[in-house]
Amino acid sequence: MFLFGLKRLLQGVVTVWFIATATFFAMHNVPGDPLLNERAGSEAIKANLESKYGLDQPLSTQYFIYLRNLSRGDFGISFTQENREVNDIIREHFPVSAILGILAIVFAATGGVLFGALTALYRNRLPDYIIMILVILGISVPSFVIAAMSQLMLVGINNMAGSTILPVAGWGTILHMLVPALVLGLGTMAYLTRLMRSSMLEIIGSDYIRTARSKGVPPSRIFAKHQLRNAILPVVTVLGPSIAAITTGGFVVELVFAIPGLGRYFVQAVQQLDYTVIMGTTVFYGAFLVFMVILVDILYGFIDPRVRLEK
Amino acid sequence: MRGAAKSGIGSKLLEVRNLEVEFDTYGGIVKAVRGVDFSVDSGKTLAIVGESGCGKSVTVQSMMGLIPIPPGRITSGSALLRGQEVLGDTIIEGKEIRGAEIGMIFQDPMTSLNPTMTIGNQIAEPLQIHRGYSYRQAFNEAINLLDMSKIPEAAKRAKQYPFEFSGGMLQRAMIAMAISCKPSILIADEPTTALDVTIQAQILDLMRDLQSQTGMAIILITHDLGVVARMADEVAVMYAGKIVEHGTVEDVFYRSAHPYTLGLRAAMPTNDPANQHQLNPIEGSPPDLFSPPPGCGYCARCPWAMSICQKSHPEHYYLNSGHYSRCWLHHNDSEIKPNQLSFN
Numbered sequence: 001m002f003l004f005g006l007k008r009l010l011q012g013v014v015t016v017w018f019i020a021t022a023t024f025f026a027m028h029n030v031p032g033d034p035l036l037n038e039r040a041g042s043e044a045i046k047a048n049l050e051s052k053y054g055l056d057q058p059l060s061t062q063y064f065i066y067l068r069n070l071s072r073g074d075f076g077i078s079f080t081q082e083n084r085e086v087n088d089i090i091r092e093h094f095p096v097s098a099i100l101g102i103l104a105i106v107f108a109a110t111g112g113v114l115f116g117a118l119t120a121l122y123r124n125r126l127p128d129y130i131i132m133i134l135v136i137l138g139i140s141v142p143s144f145v146i147a148a149m150s151q152l153m154l155v156g157i158n159n160m161a162g163s164t165i166l167p168v169a170g171w172g173t174i175l176h177m178l179v180p181a182l183v184l185g186l187g188t189m190a191y192l193t194r195l196m197r198s199s200m201l202e203i204i205g206s207d208y209i210r211t212a213r214s215k216g217v218p219p220s221r222i223f224a225k226h227q228l229r230n231a232i233l234p235v236v237t238v239l240g241p242s243i244a245a246i247t248t249g250g251f252v253v254e255l256v257f258a259i260p261g262l263g264r265y266f267v268q269a270v271q272q273l274d275y276t277v278i279m280g281t282t283v284f285y286g287a288f289l290v291f292m293v294i295l296v297d298i299l300y301g302f303i304d305p306r307v308r309l310e311k
Numbered sequence: 312m313r314g315a316a317k318s319g320i321g322s323k324l325l326e327v328r329n330l331e332v333e334f335d336t337y338g339g340i341v342k343a344v345r346g347v348d349f350s351v352d353s354g355k356t357l358a359i360v361g362e363s364g365c366g367k368s369v370t371v372q373s374m375m376g377l378i379p380i381p382p383g384r385i386t387s388g389s390a391l392l393r394g395q396e397v398l399g400d401t402i403i404e405g406k407e408i409r410g411a412e413i414g415m416i417f418q419d420p421m422t423s424l425n426p427t428m429t430i431g432n433q434i435a436e437p438l439q440i441h442r443g444y445s446y447r448q449a450f451n452e453a454i455n456l457l458d459m460s461k462i463p464e465a466a467k468r469a470k471q472y473p474f475e476f477s478g479g480m481l482q483r484a485m486i487a488m489a490i491s492c493k494p495s496i497l498i499a500d501e502p503t504t505a506l507d508v509t510i511q512a513q514i515l516d517l518m519r520d521l522q523s524q525t526g527m528a529i530i531l532i533t534h535d536l537g538v539v540a541r542m543a544d545e546v547a548v549m550y551a552g553k554i555v556e557h558g559t560v561e562d563v564f565y566r567s568a569h570p571y572t573l574g575l576r577a578a579m580p581t582n583d584p585a586n587q588h589q590l591n592p593i594e595g596s597p598p599d600l601f602s603p604p605p606g607c608g609y610c611a612r613c614p615w616a617m618s619i620c621q622k623s624h625p626e627h628y629y630l631n632s633g634h635y636s637r638c639w640l641h642h643n644d645s646e647i648k649p650n651q652l653s654f655n
Contacts, residue, residue, distance in 0.1 A: 207422040214375055214417075215437045215488065216401075216410030225436075229427050304427060305472040 005298055012290040019286035023279050024066055028059060032273050049079065053276075066279070075280030080272045086280035089265055094284070096171060097254065097261035101247045103177055104185035108242065111189040113235060116196020117228065120204060131193065138190030143249055147183045147256040154179060169258040180257045184250055188242045192235055200231040229303060236300050240293035247285065323350040324528050325496060330388035330398075332366070332373050335381060339601045343369045345552035346388070351545075353495065354522065356529040358539040358560075360575070361549035364597060367532045370549075371498045375409055376401060392495070411441040414489030414527075418501040420481035424473040430457070431469030434488045441492045456487040459524075461517060479510035483517060490521060497522075498530045503538060515542055536579055540564060545633070548572050551598050551608030553624075558634030568628075568636035570613045607639065615640060615647055 050056050053076070054065045069076060075086035115135075119128040154168045167176050203209060204227065212226045251263030262281060269277035301307045332344040344366040351357040359367045372378050374390050374397055385398055392412060395403040406412055417423040425433060434456055435449035444452065450469065457465035460483040473481060482502060489497055499518065503511035515538065522529055531542055539546055539560065546563040548556040548571060556569040567573050574593040595612040598604050607613070610620035619639050628641035640647055 207417060207419060208425045210377060211415075211417060211423045211485075211488075212425070212436075213377055214409055214415040216407040216440055217436060218440070221440075225428070226425050230425070233427075306426065306474050 004301060005294075008294045008297055012287075012294050015290050016283065016287045019290075020067070020070055020279070020283045021063075023282045023286075024063055025059075027275055027279055028062070030273065049077075052076075070283065075284070076276035078269075078274055078277050080269075080274045080277075086276050089277065090262065090280065090284055093260060093262045093265060096259060097247065097250055097263060100177060100181055100184060100254070100259065100261060101243070101250055103181035104188070104246050104250075105239075105243055106185075107181055108185035108188035108192055108246065109235070109239065111185070112192025113196050113228075113232060115189075115193040116235070117200050117223075117231065119193065119197045120200030120231075121223075123201065132197075135190040135193050138186050139194075143183060143187060144252045144256055146186060147180070147253050150179055150183050151256070169256075171259045176259075180253050180259060183257075184246055184253045187249070188246055192238070192242065195238060196231060196235050199234045200227065203227050203231045206230075233300070233304055236296060236303060239299075240289075240296040243292045243296075244289045247289065324353045325390065325392050325397075325530075326350040327370075327374070327390045328388055330370060330373065330390065331386045332369050332378065333384045333386055334378075335384070341600050342603050343552055343600060344373070345603060347549070347552075347554055349547050349554065349557065351496065351528045351530055353528050354526045355544045356522070356531055356542050357545045357547065358531045358533060358543035359547045359549055360533060360536065360539055362534055362597065364600075365549045366552040367549050368500055371415075371500060371530060371532060374398065375413060375415060375498070377415075407441055410437040410494070411492045412494055413496045413498060414492070414494035415498040415500065416482065416485045416489045416502050419505045420478055420485050421473075421505065423485060424481060426473055429470055429472055430476065430484050434469070434484065434491055437488065437491050452491070453487070456491055457484065459521070460484065460487040462487075478506050479513065482506060482510075482514050486514070486517060486521070490525065490527070493525060494527060496528045496530060498532070500532045501534070502531070503535070504533070511538070512541075518542070536564075536575060548575070551603065552600060553608065553637065555609065555638070556634075556636045558630075562631070562634040566630070566634070568630055568634070568641065569609075569638050570615055570640070571609045572636075574612075607637070617645070 054062050057065075073087070075090070078084040078086060078089070115131050119131050122128045151168050154166050157166070158164050158168070166179055167173075170176055209222060209226055212222050217226070250261060251267060253259070254261040254263040255267075262285075265277060266281045266285075268274075269281065327350065328348050330344055330347045331342070334341045334343055347366070347370050349357060349359070359370065361367050369378060369383075373383070373385050376399075378385075388398065390397040392403060392408070397403065397408055401408055403412065409415075424430070431450050431453045434453035435444070435446065438444045438449040438452055439446065442449075454465045454469045457469055462468050462480060462483055468476075468480075473484075476484065486497075486502075497518070502518070503514050506514060518529060519542065521527070529542070531538070533539060543560045546556075546558065546560050547554045548563065548569065550571050556563060556567070556572050558566075563572060564576070567576055571593075574591075577591040578593060580590060593612055598608050598611065604610070604621065606619070606621040606623055607616075607625055610616040613620065617639055619642075625637045625639045625642070627635040627637055629635045630641075639645060
């Protein structure tokens with residue numbers, strides 16, 4: 001198990017290196033120059049930046065300077081915002097995005113597993129039909145539409161109550177997080193519900209469930225001990241990519257709900273060609289996702305013994 | 312030994328009478344089991360033989376409450392275990408039927424065990440449920456049971472998962488699980504079909520050994536006549552949802568009376584060097600059970616079919632006290648007598 005984790009971690013480092021390299025060369029192929037912008041700093045700042053990043057040197061030298069800084073965990077200084085280090089931007093704003101994302105994932109996973117199992121157990125009966133209609137809505141309506149509609153609904157609720165029950169936008173308390181996390185997790189939850197339903201249906205008809213029934217295992221115990229753990233495996237598999245979907249989807253939701261997350265800086269940096277911020281946030285997000293996927297892989301090993309023993 | 316003391320008519324361990332099972336499907340109602348009677352005694356083995364789809368698995372699964380209802384439906388009949396009705400009930404005399412009174416093993420051990428649960432835990436589960444054992448007690452008993460099933464290093468094996476076992480070992484573990492609560496009946500639904508031949512023999516020997524130790528009855532479902540000859544005391548031959556011939560293993564094998572049984576025997580490969588002819592298959596296919604024929608189900612394939620065979624189903628013709636055949640050829644008006652029938 002330890003070896004398995006170590007191996008996956010090494011693979012992860014290689015993956016992050018690929019992401020860093022691809023981002024670097026992609027950035028340097030974008031036309032334009034952040035230092036020619038009318039908002040750029042003085043000649044002295046320009047000269048300092050050029051010498052620090054070797055911007056007057058050939059691309060290969062710049063690449064190695066970039067990698068060296070990266071390996072020290074230094075993402076550099078913003079080109080457009082004076083005296084802001086990329087590390088500071090990440091440190092200040094990533095926790096907000098992370099809390100939102102984790103909340104959304106927890107919501108999506110628990111909801112997906114629960115509703116999926118429910119629809120399978122009530123297959124072709126009313127609860128199944130109702131949940132599956134909602135699932136199709138959740139998958140096909142984009143998150144910014146749901147975000148705007150939920151804000152409208154919150155306004156209505158607050159107006160009716162005469163006071164602010166749930167804030168419409170902003171950040172700070174758990175009440176601020178609830179609705180954005182729900183909206184952010186909804187699409188993934190719908191997807192996981194469908195996955196869980198089909199997986200559960202397959203398990204319900206399987207031979208070992210028949211064996212369990214022939215042993216006289218009561219239905220509640222069959223559900224908890226035999227069905228759930230086996231049915232959850234495909235859900236856990238897609239949890240890694242789902243985290244990716246949720247964190248990238250988070251940009252839009254953060255914008256609609258005016259949440260001071262990392263997404264805003266990411267978009268802003270791309271618009272202003274802020275090399276260091278773009279590369280820094282991309283590599284950071286990439287590394288985060290790779291880490292989450294590894295975590296899910298290890299988790300999978302705990303649930304499925306067949307994976308655990310493959311060295 | 313429990314239940315073994317009683318004997319004689321009316322005090323059988325298990326008596327099934329006139330069992331009928333239907334399934335609703337998109338194509339209509341399938342009459343899978345159309346009036347089946349059989350009984351089995353403690354310490355004895357009854358083999359139910361027949362081709363795929365003849366209703367042999369449905370018969371035993373309906374007793375265990377394993378057929379899905381709906382679409383399945385038991386339309387009539389009774390199954391008495393020590394005089395108590397089993398159908399539609401899950402508990403008799405305070406004991407659960409499934410797992411405690413009747414144990415069951417299945418065709419494919421590879422898929423019949425939960426892949427994410429250790430073998431030991433799966434064997435311990437019925438003990439925890441039916442006997443109220445603590446987890447530790449049950450797990451230790453599971454190790455004993457694995458040992459009884461002749462699995463080497465049982466203590467170590469109990470902590471392993473099904474994917475670490477071979478097919479034969481898994482079937483041994485299945486047997487250990489099925490007999491964990493000392494059931495009075497073990498139902499084995501084609502227990503050796505998925506295993507290779509040398510393992511088959513070992514599994515059958517194991518079942519026989521455990522039977523002589525515990526005195527349980529075995530209902531063996533199979534389409535392998537070799538397995539029947541090795542294991543069974545009595546044989547019931549099923550065709551199209553009915554039992555067409557029933558008797559002791561000697562009666563059915565050496566004094567076969569029903570044309571279907573004769574057909575099955577003729578279709579068996581032989582190792583007699585003087586008899587290296589091709590196999591004689593039974594031509595045709597079984598009747599459509601969406602609309603079962605009013606007469607004998609076998610008449611379309613029977614080389615000796617008469618006009619009466621299509622019109623009404625033959626009654627039981629007893630050839631001796633325990634041996635019956637349901638065929639019009641036994642009727643007094645029939646010109647051919649079944650003991651004259653032969654394929655050669």
